[in-house]
Amino acid sequence: MTSKSKVVRVGNVLIGGENAISVQSMTKTDTRDSSSTIDEILRLEDAGCEIIRVAVPDMEASESLKNIKKAVHIPVVADIHFDPRLAIESIKNGVDKIRLNPSNIKDKEWIKAIASLGKERHVAIRVGANLGSFNNRPDNIEQALVDSAIDEVRLLEEVDFEDIVVSIKTSDVLMTVLANEHLSKLTNYPIHLGITEAGPLEDSLIKSSVGIGKLLLEGIGDTIRFSITGDPVFEVRAGFTLLKSLGLRRKGLEVISCPVCGRTEIDVLGMVNRVKETFQNVKRPMKVAVMGCVVNGPGEAADADVGIAGGKNSGVIFRKGKIVRVVHGQNLLGALMEEINNFLEKNNDN
């Protein structure tokens, strides 16, 4: 539904309602190795990650959560499958949220026991349905996924548990979109969006962006995760880039750059890479444009805070579409960097 969802607290992050759509990731380390896992989470925090999930496949991993919780600054979610005792232990060990898969933990008494302990300790639960454990594919898969999620939500409500987030993910974009559209009509708990098993970087960015983006544009979704076979830092960056491109978050650097063509007079990609490297941790919203020639120059990028358009052995620097400087000779990159720094100085970014 496009009406506002409920608000659920997960550690120091609020999901749902009018709150900013949060960006999540999941560690790829062995959770039992708390030191590597902590390092990865700290790296993800630097990239802006707001909620982190870790796999908890056994008791040793659950035990490791104690160390992890002490060392990190963002809410930790324990990803639980098959064994409900791992959920109980993870709650005791201090996690902020539990993810349960309704298709592989079905015992109602165990689910209620997890919810009761969760309620006592203010731990949220994500009901995370996927196709993982349908032994036989039902005829109407979307319906079956929605039913399995909603059935578990009702079960949690039976013990007055309401700190619920719901998700339905599949590796199929259209199926995931349909299932979430349906889900959103049946519940107003916050919805966590993602395309699962979306593949390596390029594949996942494409499938996740269209799937998650389509739903966000319909007003569906309160928190997102890009699943990428690769460094989880990509997942976090991608999340923010998508949200920024849809006007749903404003944060840090946004790059506008032409694709380069036979008209290009300058090293667009080199300049873009240097700008991204140098200013990737800027906190304030800032749009920088790098355009290869005058065709799309200042006009196409008129809303850029700082931009450059190349010419023959020269270039123009512009701000909000107005040319502020003409640069001759080779040091276009130096001039652009200088103007970006000037912009940041005037706008008090540290």
Added chain:
Amino acid sequence: MTSKSKVVRVGNVLIGGENAISVQSMTKTDTRDSSSTIDEILRLEDAGCEIIRVAVPDMEASESLKNIKKAVHIPVVADIHFDPRLAIESIKNGVDKIRLNPSNIKDKEWIKAIASLGKERHVAIRVGANLGSFNNRPDNIEQALVDSAIDEVRLLEEVDFEDIVVSIKTSDVLMTVLANEHLSKLTNYPIHLGITEAGPLEDSLIKSSVGIGKLLLEGIGDTIRFSITGDPVFEVRAGFTLLKSLGLRRKGLEVISCPVCGRTEIDVLGMVNRVKETFQNVKRPMKVAVMGCVVNGPGEAADADVGIAGGKNSGVIFRKGKIVRVVHGQNLLGALMEEINNFLEKNNDN
């Protein structure tokens, strides 16, 4: 409009109507250097590119089109700005389509002259509006873009020219979506979709996928281009990956792979990369799944033609969700490759 668009012929490719949505790219070489430009186009053909655009900023570039046309096998589009004589020369030199930017060629008599010659030589015209040459941003930008495109379409129609493709691109996803939704209500010429100046690889994949994908899901769009600051082969690959993910094309390899987490027992990314490298040129549709553990194993990827799910020093190979082989020891990759080759052999792929 979701009703079918007209069909426009561009060389040996039909755009619009019931025809498959085609994937375009643009060369990044200096068009005057026909040898480099031809090499790049041949590389793009190998990647599946169906229509290629080249910048024609001067008469020497236009002259170069003769050589290019002789050497390549896909339709060539001349990208023209500012100077209408370049359009006339490009048509004479054999291109299949001209792209005109309504905001920088405004002389009506010249536009009609281009259309008349285009009609005679069966050359299509794309009316490609963008923000490049609005000196002052109008209050309602979407409306201004739509007006400028439609005005030029009407002008072409005045000389009975109807082999028209229309595009409106901006670097802003929401603006581009709105403008194209509006445009599609006013014309049924085929629409070319893209987000322009979308930035380097990651940024562009995200912005382009959500922008183009959202419109395609509404039934808008007949041909697409991803604009990426980087190798144009990425643009072609991305185009097909998006279309496949929306069920709009079926072609070649599709990879489903888990994002890796603390449960993972095998080298998922290594295996995915090897599968992609080895089978990237397969023509028949084939889904391959690489899953790190049993949680999402065969179930989540039940529609994969061939898949593997890792376990402790072992793995299972499955086809369409049914386990066909258990592999012990280290050579999981070898076993997966063997099964993919078996699948292809049975299904007659060369």
